[in-house]
Amino acid sequence: AQSVTQPDIHITVSEGASLELRCNYSYGATPYLFWYVQSPGQGLQLLLKYFSGDTLVQGIKGFEAEFKRSQSSFNLRKPSVHWSDAAEYFCAVGVFQGGSEKLVFGKGTKLTVNP
Amino acid sequence: NAGVTQTPKFRVLKTGQSMTLLCAQDMNHEYMYWYRQDPGMGLRLIHYSVGEGTTAKGEVPDGYNVSRLKKQNFLLGLESAAPSQTSVYFCASSYDDSDQETQYFGPGTRLLVL
Numbered sequence: 001a002q003s004v005t006q007p008d009i010h011i012t013v014s015e016g017a018s019l020e021l022r023c024n025y026s027y028g029a030t031p032y033l034f035w036y037v038q039s040p041g042q043g044l045q046l047l048l049k050y051f052s053g054d055t056l057v058q059g060i061k062g063f064e065a066e067f068k069r070s071q072s073s074f075n076l077r078k079p080s081v082h083w084s085d086a087a088e089y090f091c092a093v094g095v096f097q098g099g100s101e102k103l104v105f106g107k108g109t110k111l112t113v114n115p
Numbered sequence: 116n117a118g119v120t121q122t123p124k125f126r127v128l129k130t131g132q133s134m135t136l137l138c139a140q141d142m143n144h145e146y147m148y149w150y151r152q153d154p155g156m157g158l159r160l161i162h163y164s165v166g167e168g169t170t171a172k173g174e175v176p177d178g179y180n181v182s183r184l185k186k187q188n189f190l191l192g193l194e195s196a197a198p199s200q201t202s203v204y205f206c207a208s209s210y211d212d213s214d215q216e217t218q219y220f221g222p223g224t225r226l227l228v229l
Contacts, residue, residue: 009155036220043119043205044158044220090157101209102148102173103218105157 002027002095006106013081014114021076021109023091032094033074034103035065039087047089050074061085086113117141119221121206127227128196136191136224138206146209147189148173148218149181151202158205164189196228 005024013019025031032051036044048059055067065076074091088110092103122137138147145166150158160173164183178200180192189208193200203225207218 004157034217043222044207046217046219049217101146102160102163103158105159107155107157 002093002104004091004093004104004106006089006091006109008109009107010110010112012112012114015083016080019076019078019081019085019111021089021091021111023074023076023106024072025074025091025093026072027093027095029096031074032101033065033067034092034094035059035063035074035076036090036092037061037087038090038108044090047076081111081113083113083115086111119206119208119219121204121221121224123224124222125225125227127229128193129229130197132196133192133194134196134226135193136204136206136226138189138191138208138221139187140189140206140208140219141187142208142210142219143186144208144210144219145186146218147183148207148209149179149189149191150205150207151175151200152205152223153202161191161204196226198228200226201228202226 003026034049035047038044048057050057050067088108090108091106094101119140148163149161152158159175162181164170167186170181182190203223205223206221209218
């Protein structure tokens with residue numbers, strides 16, 4: 001069965017430090033991969049997505065992610081974290097079933113940013 | 116262009132009561148989805164629709180029903196609410212552009228069942 005694992009439930013970084021959030025997936029076919037961010041009390045906002053082509057994907061708010069097929073990973077990175085990046089981050093894989101794509105989400109990583 | 120909107124934002128129900136959550140999108144998207152989000156569980160798909168008049172079950176469909184009578188609206192119904200349905204419900208919609216679907220989410224409906 002398809003699954004997404006985010007190994008870190010909670011990460012704390014200092015403002016200005018670099019960030020890497022891990023995501024591993026299990027899916028038999030070529031995956032479509034997504035990162036979403038959820039601020040407290042808000043809905044989900046798409047940060048970036050990978051469908052094909054260049055394995056390094058640029059997103060909004062200075063985030064990027066790299067697809068590594070050999071490691072079944074799609075880690076999210078940011079070189080310098082801002083206090084406003086504190087939120088919960090969800091990795092998801094797009095799964096085709098019954099003629100449509102469905103998203104399977106990881107359980108999320110909560111990011112705390114210290115001043 | 117409001118995107119995806121959800122009504123209501125918050126609701127308290129007693130066990131056994133019924134209610135309908137409304138999702139509306141103004142992006143002319145074909146596909147619409149209902150998820151529930153529980154602490155430490157991520158988002159789980161309840162039901163989805165690939166077009167007007169169609170619905171299908173997702174990962175956790177029990178206790179819920181849906182209808183897609185109009186392309187822009189996707190309704191989620193709870194016929195007899197249970198405390199286990201206390202959750203935050205998110206609606207999403209997407210278009211089909213050469214299979215590169217991107218889902219856009221609403222702000223959520225927080226439901227408490229007592």
